[in-house]
Amino acid sequence: MKDCIDEQLISKYLKGDEESLEILIKRYLKPIYSFVRHFVRDNQEAQDIAQEVFVKMWRNLKKFRPEYRFKTWVFTIAKNTCLDWQKKKRTIPFSILDNNKEEFSFSETIEDLRPLPNELLEKQDLTTSLDRVLGTLPAKYRMVLFLRYNDHFTFREIAEILEESINTVKSRHRRGISLVRKLLT
Amino acid sequence: MRKDYEKLFAYLKPAEPPAGLFDRIIIAIKQEQELQHTKKLVFAFVSLLFISLITIPFSWSLLIGQLESSGVLYFVSTGVSDFGTFFGLWQDFSLAILESLPITGIVAFTISIGLALFTLRLFLYRKRLLLKYLIYSFR
Numbered sequence: 196m197k198d199c200i201d202e203q204l205i206s207k208y209l210k211g212d213e214e215s216l217e218i219l220i221k222r223y224l225k226p227i228y229s230f231v232r233h234f235v236r237d238n239q240e241a242q243d244i245a246q247e248v249f250v251k252m253w254r255n256l257k258k259f260r261p262e263y264r265f266k267t268w269v270f271t272i273a274k275n276t277c278l279d280w281q282k283k284k285r286t287i288p289f290s291i292l293d294n295n296k297e298e299f300s301f302s303e304t305i306e307d308l309r310p311l312p313n314e315l316l317e318k319q320d321l322t323t324s325l326d327r328v329l330g331t332l333p334a335k336y337r338m339v340l341f342l343r344y345n346d347h348f349t350f351r352e353i354a355e356i357l358e359e360s361i362n363t364v365k366s367r368h369r370r371g372i373s374l375v376r377k378l379l380t
Numbered sequence: 381m382r383k384d385y386e387k388l389f390a391y392l393k394p395a396e397p398p399a400g401l402f403d404r405i406i407i408a409i410k411q412e413q414e415l416q417h418t419k420k421l422v423f424a425f426v427s428l429l430f431i432s433l434i435t436i437p438f439s440w441s442l443l444i445g446q447l448e449s450s451g452v453l454y455f456v457s458t459g460v461s462d463f464g465t466f467f468g469l470w471q472d473f474s475l476a477i478l479e480s481l482p483i484t485g486i487v488a489f490t491i492s493i494g495l496a497l498f499t500l501r502l503f504l505y506r507k508r509l510l511l512k513y514l515i516y517s518f519r
Contacts, residue, residue: 232395
């Protein structure tokens with residue numbers, strides 16, 4: 196049963212097999228919680244939102260169309276739930292770097308010969324620093340970077356999840372990387 | 381700028397979900413299931429109540445009207461007042477009563493009473509759940 200692909204598990208659950216749903220939730224609990232946790236940056240809120248994501252997923256399971264990838268679909272629910280939470284909170288994260296521009300300066304497009312941030316961070320607590328830096332990034336960049344490097348989604352999949360064009364996603368990715376670099380150096 | 385940042389982001393550790401979150405999610409889904417079930421039950425209860433409230437007086441008046449015009453009451457009262465004749469001619473009497481029975485009215489009234497009893501049974505069976513939901517909805 197655990198070897199079944201997501202779509203098979205959904206099909207089994209819809210036929211009345213309760214265990215399939217549990218396997219599906221267990222499979223996505225960590226990536227979804229992690230995604231939400233990096234977005235909201237609060238353990239309690241992350242738990243509530245992750246719970247809401249899975250309840251929404253369950254509620255809409257009948258509407259899931261097998262031609263879509265389940266992983267992308269569930270992350271779209273997570274993204275929308277996070278954005279709803281942000282709207283409810285009505286707080287704008289402080290970031291002087293969020294200028295809402297997707298364009299880049301010429302300097303960002305040429306090859307950079309300076310050392311990589313990982314080289315600069317060798318003597319530091321890399322995980323903590325990176326987490327802190329990501330926390331200061333505007334959500335739109337943070338989401339792209341997290342989906343790309345934590346969940347290993349392709350740009351096309353990220354575009355599907357975020358309901359944006361692939362060029363916007365690539366642009367946000369470059370901008371996000373650039374911001375991480377600025378904040379780490 | 382075009383460098384591989386995979387290495388750097390390898391340091392990004394995914395947050396571990398706390399123990400108990402899975403159970404919390406399963407409980408929340410079960411509660412949601414229960415709520416959906418209650419909603420369906422309330423909808424069924426309200427619909428049946430509405431239908432039976434409309435059909436009982438209507439089917440009752442239909443039954444009374446048909447009983448009065450059918451003459452069945454005449455045969456019954458004759459049978460009751462004159463037992464000797466009734467028992468002597470019971471086959472003819474029974475046939476006459478059966479022929480004059482207002483079948484449509486009886487069927488309609490029986491169905492509406494059955495519906496009302498089923499609604500009452502549904503209410504008594506899940507009264508706590510239904511009352512709780514109704515009170516919560518109208519508050």
